[in-house]
Amino acid sequence: MSQRLTADLIVTGAAQLVTMAKSERVPRIGPELRELSIVRDGSFAVANGRIIAVGSRDHVFAAVSASAQTRKLDVAGGVIIPGFVDCHTHTVFAEYRLDEYEWRVAGTPYAEIAARGGGIAKSVEHLRATPQSTLLERTRQRVYSAIRHGTTTIEIKSGYGLSLEHELKQLRVVRQLRDELPIQVVATFLGAHAIPPEARSDREGYVQALIHEMIPAVAAEGLAEFNDVFCEVGAFSREETERILRSGQRAGLKARIHADELTDTGGAELAATVGAVSADHLKKTNDQGIDRMAKAGVFGVLLPGTSFGLPSLDFAPALKMVEAGVRLALASDFNPGSSTSESMPMMTSIACSHMRLSPAEALSMATYNPAFVLGRENEVGSIEIGKRADFLVLDGQDYREVMNHFGVNPVARVFVSGREWDRTERHRE
Amino acid sequence: MSQRLTADLIVTGAAQLVTMAKSERVPRIGPELRELSIVRDGSFAVANGRIIAVGSRDHVFAAVSASAQTRKLDVAGGVIIPGFVDCHTHTVFAEYRLDEYEWRVAGTPYAEIAARGGGIAKSVEHLRATPQSTLLERTRQRVYSAIRHGTTTIEIKSGYGLSLEHELKQLRVVRQLRDELPIQVVATFLGAHAIPPEARSDREGYVQALIHEMIPAVAAEGLAEFNDVFCEVGAFSREETERILRSGQRAGLKARIHADELTDTGGAELAATVGAVSADHLKKTNDQGIDRMAKAGVFGVLLPGTSFGLPSLDFAPALKMVEAGVRLALASDFNPGSSTSESMPMMTSIACSHMRLSPAEALSMATYNPAFVLGRENEVGSIEIGKRADFLVLDGQDYREVMNHFGVNPVARVFVSGREWDRTERHRE
Numbered sequence: 024m025s026q027r028l029t030a031d032l033i034v035t036g037a038a039q040l041v042t043m044a045k046s047e048r049v050p051r052i053g054p055e056l057r058e059l060s061i062v063r064d065g066s067f068a069v070a071n072g073r074i075i076a077v078g079s080r081d082h083v084f085a086a087v088s089a090s091a092q093t094r095k096l097d098v099a100g101g102v103i104i105p106g107f108v109d110c111h112t113h114t115v116f117a118e119y120r121l122d123e124y125e126w127r128v129a130g131t132p133y134a135e136i137a138a139r140g141g142g143i144a145k146s147v148e149h150l151r152a153t154p155q156s157t158l159l160e161r162t163r164q165r166v167y168s169a170i171r172h173g174t175t176t177i178e179i180k181s182g183y184g185l186s187l188e189h190e191l192k193q194l195r196v197v198r199q200l201r202d203e204l205p206i207q208v209v210a211t212f213l214g215a216h217a218i219p220p221e222a223r224s225d226r227e228g229y230v231q232a233l234i235h236e237m238i239p240a241v242a243a244e245g246l247a248e249f250n251d252v253f254c255e256v257g258a259f260s261r262e263e264t265e266r267i268l269r270s271g272q273r274a275g276l277k278a279r280i281h282a283d284e285l286t287d288t289g290g291a292e293l294a295a296t297v298g299a300v301s302a303d304h305l306k307k308t309n310d311q312g313i314d315r316m317a318k319a320g321v322f323g324v325l326l327p328g329t330s331f332g333l334p335s336l337d338f339a340p341a342l343k344m345v346e347a348g349v350r351l352a353l354a355s356d357f358n359p360g361s362s363t364s365e366s367m368p369m370m371t372s373i374a375c376s377h378m379r380l381s382p383a384e385a386l387s388m389a390t391y392n393p394a395f396v397l398g399r400e401n402e403v404g405s406i407e408i409g410k411r412a413d414f415l416v417l418d419g420q421d422y423r424e425v426m427n428h429f430g431v432n433p434v435a436r437v438f439v440s441g442r443e444w445d446r447t448e449r450h451r452e
Numbered sequence: 453m454s455q456r457l458t459a460d461l462i463v464t465g466a467a468q469l470v471t472m473a474k475s476e477r478v479p480r481i482g483p484e485l486r487e488l489s490i491v492r493d494g495s496f497a498v499a500n501g502r503i504i505a506v507g508s509r510d511h512v513f514a515a516v517s518a519s520a521q522t523r524k525l526d527v528a529g530g531v532i533i534p535g536f537v538d539c540h541t542h543t544v545f546a547e548y549r550l551d552e553y554e555w556r557v558a559g560t561p562y563a564e565i566a567a568r569g570g571g572i573a574k575s576v577e578h579l580r581a582t583p584q585s586t587l588l589e590r591t592r593q594r595v596y597s598a599i600r601h602g603t604t605t606i607e608i609k610s611g612y613g614l615s616l617e618h619e620l621k622q623l624r625v626v627r628q629l630r631d632e633l634p635i636q637v638v639a640t641f642l643g644a645h646a647i648p649p650e651a652r653s654d655r656e657g658y659v660q661a662l663i664h665e666m667i668p669a670v671a672a673e674g675l676a677e678f679n680d681v682f683c684e685v686g687a688f689s690r691e692e693t694e695r696i697l698r699s700g701q702r703a704g705l706k707a708r709i710h711a712d713e714l715t716d717t718g719g720a721e722l723a724a725t726v727g728a729v730s731a732d733h734l735k736k737t738n739d740q741g742i743d744r745m746a747k748a749g750v751f752g753v754l755l756p757g758t759s760f761g762l763p764s765l766d767f768a769p770a771l772k773m774v775e776a777g778v779r780l781a782l783a784s785d786f787n788p789g790s791s792t793s794e795s796m797p798m799m800t801s802i803a804c805s806h807m808r809l810s811p812a813e814a815l816s817m818a819t820y821n822p823a824f825v826l827g828r829e830n831e832v833g834s835i836e837i838g839k840r841a842d843f844l845v846l847d848g849q850d851y852r853e854v855m856n857h858f859g860v861n862p863v864a865r866v867f868v869s870g871r872e873w874d875r876t877e878r879h880r881e
Contacts (some may be wrong), residue, residue, distance in 0.1 A: 038522065124856045125811060128804045168860065215477060248599025332858060334805035369859025375557045376763035427553045429761060430859055 028075045030087045031070035032412070032441050036097040040065025041104040041422050042061035042077055043405035050322070050350045050395045056384040057420070061407075065103070069412040072440030077406055098381070098416050104386065104425070105405050106175025106413035106437065107367035111303050111354035112423050113167070113213075114179045115162045115193045117149035120360045127333055143183070143217045146359050150183040150193070165357070165385050167202060169365040170444055173434040175413035176207040176394070176403045178354075180251060182216030185229075187237050192212050192253040194246040194327075196363075205439040206413075209397045211249035212241045212276060215267050217261050230263050234270040242274035248398070249300070250276035254290040261293050267367045268297050276399070279325035283308040284329075295319035301396050303354070305339040306330070313340075313347045322350045322396045327373040328362035341378035353385060372429035382423040412441035457504045459516045459868050461841070464509050465526040469494025470533040470851050471506055472820040472834035478850035479751070479824045485813040488851070489834075493866040494532070501869030506835055515676045527845050533815065533854070534834050535604025535635075535842035535866065536796035539822035540732050540753050540783035541609045542642075543598070544591045544622045546578035556762055561870045572612070575788050577611040579622070589624045595629055595637075598786070599873055600792040602863040604635045604842035605823070605832045607783075609680055611642030614658075616666050619643050623675035631826060635842075635869040638826045640678035641670045644688050644696050659692050670725035671703035677827070678729070679705035683719040690722050697726050706827070712737040713758075724748035730825050732783070734768040735759070742769075742776045751779045751825045754817070756802040757791035770807035782814060801858035811852040811877040841870035847851040 040062040043050065051058070067077040068087040076086040089095075123141045136142055150158070153233040162179075169177060179197045185189035194210055201208035214237045215230075222229035230293075250271025252270050254264040258281075268278040277300050282290025284304035284321035291312030293300035301322035302308075309317075316323055325339045344351055355370050364370075371385040380388070395402030404413055417425065425433045437444040469491040474480065480487070496506040497516040505515040518524075552570045565571055579587070591608075598606060608626045613619035623639055630637035643666045644659075651658035670676050679700030683693040689712075697707040706729050711719025713733035720741030723731035730751035731737075737745075737752075745752055753769045761832040773780055784799050785791035793799075800814040809817070823833025832840050846854065854862045866873040 097527040119850075119853065119856060121850050121856060124804075124852060127806055128810060132809065172860070231735045250720060328858075331805055331855075336805070363856050364859045372859070375553075376760055376765070378556055379559065421548075421550050423550045423553060424548065427548060427550060427761075427792045429600070429757075430793045430795040430801070432861065 027086065027088045027313040028070050029090050030070050030075060030093050032069040032094045032096060033066065033083065033087070033089060034096045034098065034103065036099050037065040038063065038100045038420060039102045039415070039422055040067070040406070041386070042407060043105055043387065044077070044407045045266060045391070045405070047398055048288065050392050051387050052348045052350055053146040053345060056345060056351070056387040057238060057381060059386060059390060065140060067406055069441040072412055072442070074406055074408050074410050074412050077408060100420065101435070102417040102419060102422050103289055103406070104415050104417065104422055105390040106403065106439070107173045107389050107391040108397065108404050109169065109174045109355050109397070110178045110352055111326060111356055112177060112178070112179050112365070113182060113356070113358035114165050114365070115158055115181065116146055116183055116359040117153040117161070118359060119363060120145055123360060130429055142145045142360065144220060146183045146421070147217070147219065149184050150270060150293040151189050155196060158192070162196050163200060165365055166204065169357070170437055171434065172366040172368055172432050173415045173437060174365070174367055175437065175439050175445050176209070176371045176397065176399060178209040178211055178397055180213040181209040182213030185214065185217060185219035185231070187240060190237055191240065191246065192242070194241060196219040197248060197394040205413050205442065207399060207403060209399070210247040211279065212238065212247040212271070213251040214238070215220050215264070217253065217258055227311050228269065233267050237442050238271050238274050242276060248343055249279050253280065253281040254288055254293065255281065255284060256286050256288065258402045264290070265297055268299065279303060283312065286364070291316050291321070294321045304329070305425070306337055308339070309374065312326055313344055317348045320350060322352055322392070324352045324354050324396060325374070325378065326354055326362060327377055328358035328364050328370050329356045330377065331373050331449050332362045332364065338377045341374065341380055345384065350392065350395070352396050353388040354393065366432065369430065371426045375426045385426055411439060414438050453730065456515065456617060458498050458501050458519050459504060459522050461498040461523045461525065462495065462512065462516070462518060463525045463532065464495045464525065465528050465530070466532045467492065467529045467818070467849060468531045468851055469496070469835070470531070470815070471836060472534055472816065473506070473836045474820070477829055479821050480816050481777045482774060483781055485606035485774060485780070485816040486810060488812050488815060491615065499839055503835055503837050503839050503841050506837060515696070526857055531846040531848060531851050532835070533844050533846065533851055534819040535832065535844055535868070536602045536818050537605040537822040537826065537828070537833050538598065538603045538784050538796055539607045539781055539825040540755060541606060541608050541786055542785070542787035542793070543594050543606070543794070544587055544613060544625050545612055545788040546582040548792060549574055549789060565661060573649060573787065575612045576614050576646070576648065582620050583627060584621045586845070587621070588628055588824055591625050592629060594786070594794055595633065597864055599635060599863050600863065601795040601797055602844045602866060603794070603796055604866065604868050605638070605826065605828060606635065607638040607826055608638055609640040609642040611645030614643065614646060614881035616669060618660070618670065619666055620669065620673070620675065623670060627675060627855055634871065636828060638706065638828070638834060640680050641667065641676040641700070642680040642682070643667070644681040646682065646687055656781050658830050659696065662696055667700050671705060671810040678708050680708040680710065682710040683717055683722065684710065684713060685715050685717065687746045690718055693719070693722060694726055697706070697728065708732060712741065720745050720750070723750045733758070733767055737767065739766070742773055742778060746777045749779060751781055751782050751821070752772040752805065753781045753825060754803070755783055755785035755791060756797050757793050758785045758807065760802050761791045761793065767806045770803065770809055774813065779821065779824070781825050782817040783822065795861065797862050798853050798859065800855045804855045805839055811855045815851060841867060844865050846863070
């Protein structure tokens, strides 16, 4: 008989313990998205920050030893879910674009907002003028708020610098947070977010700078795991996107694409062609693109907050993608100009109201599946033996309140690697 | 020279002090909804729970005296707005209808949900089976959460009892909260929310019971200020609504109507005819109804959370009503089966995204105007001399973040009659 591990923490009394466990470690697709693996009156044990046993109380107490140091947490009929994995954000920014928000709500066309100096260009202007230390402090407070709303793994992109200096500045902020915070922070280089103002007469010059200067510098400093491109009319063409992504792949950066957000540019198909991990947005993707993504195993990352915040109120065809067997995730797209929210619970609410995803589908797409997008499927996304003990104790009695009780943070307590995050930490920007 | 009042509290340093002050104490209509009366670097003073001076720091220090007991609050560049006045809620309920939420998201027609025993009937079943003490505790925790989200005046309706005993039970819960909480709690009798199951073969018998038993009992016990009727196909006809409302008026209860939510039943016009204070919902109201409301001074209470939560995603024609000069307010409609949120900030976000109201219009409609709906216009809704010192210190630097930063509670601190509400109070249901 093998020696039993000694638990640092034993959690008991969860009326609903939503483990998201799956027999094979592969993404959930189609009807599997509705299978959450809920243990009634569930329990689990943690040692060295990792899950070492999960199941009924009796099972867990039989499987592990307790010592005098073992902490006990009885959630007394509460609900526990895995921490959210937010796999698409632009959290390093200087400030919200509030004037534009008013214009957008009033229906001002994007072209006119751009003509007034708005859009991504405005955030680039703001970011370039903001020192790294200020950006760090503002981003830190935003990530604290995301954690209070249950995010325990977060991806953060650059893309408001658009020059070697300022892209590195953004990514160093991300690295600092990765180093200081207990949660998983994953960096993506998005130098190809827009053509910067100073390069408008020389697009090719900027693409060359991305390929020959910026990507190599980012890779050399180990500042990012992913390379992302905004493939869109007015941003980067398919041909440019492909060259930039392949260049990143040669430097060891996995590819992602902002695809088919405003127009159908064939971004979904391109993602399949280049072997991108994900295509994100996908509001305008055609059936062929959906089919190619399903066959190639490209993740579709859906961003309902963007449609709500713009507001555009047209949404990616989520149910059609579920039906087609596409690997799917939900993310916040948190940014200063459209999806101005770091709340993953809010994203699941919008996904249910507007995309008609079921609460279970939305939860799978906000926890288990996005861990695969970020290459963290052996670390986070479910409450399974060997994974980090990242979990949330919710207010309420049923996980569906996360979606149903919209606009109200359902997260009572956040645990990261088995340690409680101090939710009294608050931000003032 | 008159003697200067001694302040209990002096607040300074608000980068934006949104007072909502207006030269005449009348509702804001049309373009006035955009005029918020913002004082830059604003200050105000409070004595005995009421505002005694507002303006620049110099003005306020010249207008009042400070003593050793005077508290000073420097909000250091923050934003202050009046507390929210939520003038339409159904906060006394037993539990959320989560199974129905899944069905609704999946597009199940209401008729089928009703056939499965769902809808209001299900909440009536739940409420009748729940003792008053349990209802009180659950409602109290919900109101605490509403306060944390900035609500400092709340209207609460009955309407899940539908019998003398259980309607009184609900209203006694409201009275208890009115008596124990520092915020303003306003009660509305909504016995005419639906025909109760046991009266389906005798509608007229139930209307008679409302008129001859329930309304007199509610009025005699002083349990409500308002009498409300759900005027809708399947609920109460125009003719029944008018009889019930006039009976309430004779008993001293002011009239309100749930009007034109699902079908255009002429509820808006009826509100004008009977002299109702408000017509609420108004998703299907026709142009003539809008015109009658504007001319009669009937408030339109718009409930964007209901459309989001159902989800139906059709909204009242708010901009058309602004244009027509209708008196307008926003409210949460917080209830267990459609608008499952007590967050007024969230309601303003949905109003901007879906109704295309500007942030300023949404704020006027969530603070100043609804105070008139509840007959509290001399008490709450703005930061003006003589009114209660109900105000919110926000996170962020601009009131528009309330709407723009959606799904995240923007309220850092809540003050009711000049005293801070302890926001560490949390609920576990």
